[in-house]
Amino acid sequence: MVLSAMPxxxxxxxxxxxxxxxxxxxxxxxxxxxxxxxxxLLDDELSAELAAGQASLVQRGLIRRVPGSGWxxxxxxxxxxxxxxxxxxxxxxxxxxxxxx
Numbered sequence: 001m002v003l004s005a006m007p008x009x010x011x012x013x014x015x016x017x018x019x020x021x022x023x024x025x026x027x028x029x030x031x032x033x034x035x036x037x038x039x040x041l042l043d044d045e046l047s048a049e050l051a052a053g054q055a056s057l058v059q060r061g062l063i064r065r066v067p068g069s070g071w072x073x074x075x076x077x078x079x080x081x082x083x084x085x086x087x088x089x090x091x092x093x094x095x096x097x098x099x100x101x
Contacts, residue, residue: 012076017053018062022077024050025063028085 014022016037023030038046057063062074073081 012080014077014080015053015056017049018057019053021050021053021057022063022073022081023085025071025073026078026081026085028081 020038038049041049054063057077058065062077063071066072
């Protein structure tokens, strides 16, 4: 997923696994994503995907471990999750193949 804004443009690319980990960190059990990428996974497979998403977020500096209080999430990622999980808004996500960007 790539989030961008105009005119002061920025982008935030998140894989489905990264987005799923962030959603779980904020107590969201489900986000409406195109193709529901993790819907048919077994528990072990889902755990592996979430662990990969977490490791990727750590490596990218979007989350970090804070001793005694858990995980700290980058403000932009936290804001994105609040928008996506807001019941007052309907958000539509599109998946674009990398070659078309």
